[in-house]
Structures are given as C-alpha cells and as structure tokens.
Amino acid sequence: MKAIVIEQPGDESVMQLGEAPEPTLGAGDLRIQVAAAAVNRADLLQRQGLYPPPPGASPILGLECAGEVVEVGADVSGWAVGDRAMALLAGGGYAEQVVVDAGSALQVPDALAIEDAAALPEVFLTVFLNVFQLGAFPEGGAALVHGGGSGIGTAAIQLVRAAGGRIVVTAGSDEKCQRCLDLGADVAVNYREGDFVAASAGASC
C-alpha cells in the first residue's frame, strides 16, 4: 500500500510518499480504507524523532483517521464492509489502509463529512476522558483551559459548551483568542499581554 514514509527524522521535507506492507487483520480488528487522517502535535514530535511509537505500533505517523471498512475480523460484530468508520490509532494513519481493534472505532454519522470525522477521535476523546469521565465536570460548571487555541483546547471549548458549561481560555495571540471566542469560549485572555487571573476575575464565569 502507499503510505507516508520517513527514512530519517527531521522537518516536514522528510515525509515522502512510499510503499509499506499492508497491516495484518486480527480476529477482533477492522480494516479501514483511509479517506482522511488528522495531524496532531504528537505527529510533529514523532516526525522529528522525539516521540517514538509504543512497542508493537506501526512506525507510520497518524493517530486517528476515517474511511470505509473494507474487511471485518471473524470475531467482530456490529460492523459490515462499507460502513463509514473513524478510529483512534496507536499509529499508521498516514497510509492507504489501517487495521484497528474494533473497540477503537466509531461509526461516522451520515451528517458528518469523512474529513471532519478523521479529526474527532484523538482530541475529542482525550478531552471527553479527562474533563467528563476523570474530571467529572459538573452540570453548569466552569472550566479554565490553557492553550485554548490548541487542538485539545478547541475541542475542550466545544465539548464544555455542548455540556452547558462556561469556559475561560488562555492563548498566546489575539488571533487565537478570537478563534476561541468564535468557537464558544466565554472569556479568552492573551497571556502574553495580561494576567489571566485578573482578566477572568471580573468575568461572569
């Protein structure tokens, strides 16, 4: 299959379109024909040789993707060839095909573009796990998110808003602050220009 391959770590020029072996399907796995894969900060670090993949994971970049299911493992139920899937990956998303445990995949709702679905699992599940499952975010609560303009921060803004919460963010530029406000943040503070504690103290949060 075709994949983005890296001979030596480095800047973005080290990423080349090349060939890689197709991954092997296990009984509990889905094979997905990748339509889109997202970019996360971890990919940038891995590309530079600063974030090695976990043992046994694909050396190919890509921690999330979406596409069409083309093969279903013998022990998998609830999935069929042709389904649209988005998946959280240990690696391998920058390739034509991925194989993933069916438990790490979600159906893509009809209303969601496949390219948008590819950018959901990693950041949105990270935020959901930390803010709602581990953090037990209370109904009507408020959250402070540093790095509001990051992938994680923009997901946090949207999920906290969807849960009816209020949200204060910090970010490193006025442009990022505006983007956070556009996404639904109640207060956005450029931490390079002011003290976020003072700035948020008078806010209705």
Ligand SMILES: NC(=O)c1ccc[n+]([C@@H]2O[C@H](COP(=O)([O-])OP(=O)(O)OC[C@H]3O[C@@H](n4cnc5c(N)ncnc54)[C@H](OP(=O)(O)O)[C@@H]3O)[C@@H](O)[C@H]2O)c1
């Ligand atoms: N992406 C994921 O799914 C995921 C999953 C698990 C954990 N994490 C962790 O969550 C954190 C954010 O990840 P992300 O993927 O959301 O990152 P990202 O989109 O690349 O954003 C990182 C943010 O960090 C700030 N920053 C401060 N110093 C920086 C520097 N020297 N270089 C680059 N950015 C700098 C920047 O915001 P300002 O300009 O506002 O300072 C930037 O918006 C990381 O610690 C990551 O390991 C991410």
